[in-house]
Amino acid sequence: xxxxxxxxxxxxxxxxxxxxxxxxxxxxxxxxxxxxxxxxxxxxxxxxxxxxxxxxxxxxxxxxxxxxxxxxxxxxxxxxxxxxxxxxxxxxxxxxxxxxxxxxxxxxxxxxxxxxxxxxxxxxxxxxxxxxxxxxxxxxxxxxxxxxxxxxxxxxxxxxxxxxxxxxxxxxxxxxxxxxxxxxxxxxxxxxxxxxxxxxxxxxxxxxxxxxxxxxxxxxxxxxxxxxxxxxxxxxxxxxxxxxxxxxxxxxxxxxxxxxxxxxxxxxxxxxxxxxxxxxxxxxxxxxxxxxxxxxxxxxxxxxxxxxxxxxxxxxxxxxxxxxxxxxxxxxxxxxxxxxxxxxxxxxxxxxxxxxxxxxxxxxxxxxxxxxxxxxxxxxxxxxxxxxxxxxxxxxxxxxxxxxxxxxxxxxxxxxxxxxxxxxxxxxxxxxxxxxxxxxxxxxxxxxxxxxxxxxxxxxxxxxxxxxxxxxxxxxxxxxxxxxxxxxxxxxxxxx
Amino acid sequence: xxxxxxxxxxxxxxxxxxxxxxxxxxxxxxxxxxxxxxxxxxxxxxxxxxxxxxxxxxxxxxxxxxxxxxxxxxxxxxxxxxxxxxxxxxxxxxxx
Numbered sequence: 001x002x003x004x005x006x007x008x009x010x011x012x013x014x015x016x017x018x019x020x021x022x023x024x025x026x027x028x029x030x031x032x033x034x035x036x037x038x039x040x041x042x043x044x045x046x047x048x049x050x051x052x053x054x055x056x057x058x059x060x061x062x063x064x065x066x067x068x069x070x071x072x073x074x075x076x077x078x079x080x081x082x083x084x085x086x087x088x089x090x091x092x093x094x095x096x097x098x099x100x101x102x103x104x105x106x107x108x109x110x111x112x113x114x115x116x117x118x119x120x121x122x123x124x125x126x127x128x129x130x131x132x133x134x135x136x137x138x139x140x141x142x143x144x145x146x147x148x149x150x151x152x153x154x155x156x157x158x159x160x161x162x163x164x165x166x167x168x169x170x171x172x173x174x175x176x177x178x179x180x181x182x183x184x185x186x187x188x189x190x191x192x193x194x195x196x197x198x199x200x201x202x203x204x205x206x207x208x209x210x211x212x213x214x215x216x217x218x219x220x221x222x223x224x225x226x227x228x229x230x231x232x233x234x235x236x237x238x239x240x241x242x243x244x245x246x247x248x249x250x251x252x253x254x255x256x257x258x259x260x261x262x263x264x265x266x267x268x269x270x271x272x273x274x275x276x277x278x279x280x281x282x283x284x285x286x287x288x289x290x291x292x293x294x295x296x297x298x299x300x301x302x303x304x305x306x307x308x309x310x311x312x313x314x315x316x317x318x319x320x321x322x323x324x325x326x327x328x329x330x331x332x333x334x335x336x337x338x339x340x341x342x343x344x345x346x347x348x349x350x351x352x353x354x355x356x357x358x359x360x361x362x363x364x365x366x367x368x369x370x371x372x373x374x375x376x377x378x379x380x381x382x383x384x385x386x387x388x389x390x391x392x393x394x395x396x397x398x399x400x401x402x403x404x405x406x407x408x409x410x411x412x413x414x415x416x417x418x419x420x421x422x423x424x425x426x427x428x429x430x431x432x433x434x435x436x437x438x439x440x441x442x443x444x445x446x447x448x449x450x451x452x453x454x455x456x457x458x459x460x461x462x463x464x465x466x467x468x469x470x471x472x473x474x475x476x477x478x479x480x481x482x483x484x485x486x487x488x489x490x491x492x493x494x495x496x
Numbered sequence: 497x498x499x500x501x502x503x504x505x506x507x508x509x510x511x512x513x514x515x516x517x518x519x520x521x522x523x524x525x526x527x528x529x530x531x532x533x534x535x536x537x538x539x540x541x542x543x544x545x546x547x548x549x550x551x552x553x554x555x556x557x558x559x560x561x562x563x564x565x566x567x568x569x570x571x572x573x574x575x576x577x578x579x580x581x582x583x584x585x586x587x588x589x590x591x592x
Contacts, residue, residue: 001499001500001513005513005566008566009550009551009566012550012566012567013550013551163499163500170515170553170564172588172591173588173590174551174585174587175550175551175552176550176551177587184590184592194592197592198592200592201590201591201592202592205590207590231590233591233592259589259590261589261590261591261592263591283589285589285590285591287591287592289591295591295592296591296592299588299589299591301588301589302589327588328585328586328588
């Protein structure tokens with residue numbers, strides 16, 4: 001199995017149809033296929049062991065991804081936001097690579113690579129396509145290698161095999177299911193799993209992609225309206241910024257927008273409620289997935305969103321805060337610390353199994369003997385099988401042997417009118433090992449509530465062990481570009 | 497055949513990729529499929545002439561075999577003379 005088939009099928013079905021729009025240039029499936037075939041020749045000739053992309057999103061990403069697939073070489077999109085020392089270490093780990101994008105930086109930081117700028121690479125791939133054989137090389141069967149963010153140790157090299165990615169696409173996308181006018185606005189970075197799955201899903205559905213390399217709300221609104229965008233994926237912070245600009249009166253026409261998927265970080269309930277009210281015709285889908293699972297493993301679809309939004313039943317309403325149900329091709333269990341499955345309602349670690357689940361790193365596989373992958377995400381299922389996330393298993397605050405999920409404290413704080421955002425973490429404590437500390441962001445125009453007021457709020461709603469010992473008021477909380485809260489940064493506030 | 501194998505019809509333009517199933521002989525248009533295109537194509541049997549559709553997945557009743565059509569043709573797919581049918585999957589909302 002090879003993901004190259006995805007592009008091949010789209011090009012066989014309609015080579016003239018536009019598959020990608022970037023910087024004003026329009027690429028047909030046929031043109032992308034030819035360039036990918038040419039790219040495969042370049043990669044094989046270079047003798048590289050990896051194909052790396054060190055660049056923002058552009059046509060170079062699908063050309064390199066599918067070219068590498070055809071050449072049987074792993075595709076490694078790198079995070080250009082990394083500091084020099086970190087990026088240099090990753091480049092050393094994939095040497096000799098064919099690196100596309102930032103030539104100067106690559107040559108300064110690491111040795112032995114073939115380097116090309118985006119435009120040189122694309123031009124070379126197009127001219128090499130004339131004599132390209134299109135022959136499929138098997139290689140190790142690895143389609144993509146994605147370095148995890150490595151918050152506690154050196155980044156791990158997560159491996160996604162062709163079989164994993166094909167399993168994901170075949171299990172979740174119907175071939176050529178998009179209408180000819182459909183367009184997907186893609187603004188996730190190419191080094192993120194969502195960047196790769198966006199390419200694969202859109203091409204398999206034959207939905208035209210409109211690339212927005214660097215997210216900015218006004219440009220997003222302009223492109224969405226000009227290109228008559230029907231589908232988009234956003235992280236919660238992007239959605240918040242778009243709504244803010246609309247509130248500020250930016251002119252836009254989003255009448256074509258049929259579907260918005262979101263994920264990557266926690267969606268504040270008031271934000272999704274606001275979005276549902278603001279876009280009554282748009283279907284919202286919450287997607288939950290990890291790099292190691294080839295993207296989405298559970299989703300909350302448009303009907304569930306509307307049902308929860310319109311319901312008076314607290315259990316149904318609460319589902320707006322869930323990530324929905326597992327996709328049909330994935331098995332999911334909640335397990336305790338000893339690996340025993342837990343019943344609905346009990347919090348534990350999320351385990352998944354399925355063809356799209358890789359759980360494999362260059363160094364080792366994290367799968368257990370039965371093929372289950374421990375996600376390190378904590379969560380619980382409700383009686384009807386809806387999955388609720390409860391932070392990273394590593395984020396659990398252990399106070400005197402009692403496990404406390406940061407989410408339960410944050411949910412209570414969110415009900416206070418003056419609290420715009422909050423994070424609960426475990427701060428070192430001589431007495432308890434860890435104790436609860438919270439960082440809060442005050443909503444503009446509101447008075448900062450007293451510490452006692454916040455403690456009483458939590459004590460009245462939860463148990464006394466949840467009451468924060470430390471409270472810090474901050475301007476904003478640290479998020480990465482995918483909207484993921486950086487708890488390690490918050491912990492630093494309470495180190496001393 | 498085994499998962500990942502590409503098979504070609506010997507009587508029409510149909511090509512499939514095996515998603516699931518091993519050691520069976522897939523047929524198209526009533527004739528066994530092959531990994532290589534034959535020098536001369538045979539004719540489509542009347543009982544297996546409903547055609548294949550691009551991008552559709554074909555399965556048997558037992559769920560032991562699944563073939564993805566990657567090139568359409570006039571013949572229809574079967575195993576051991578038993579017709580395969582299109583897998584009807586509930587469409588999922590786009591999540592990417």
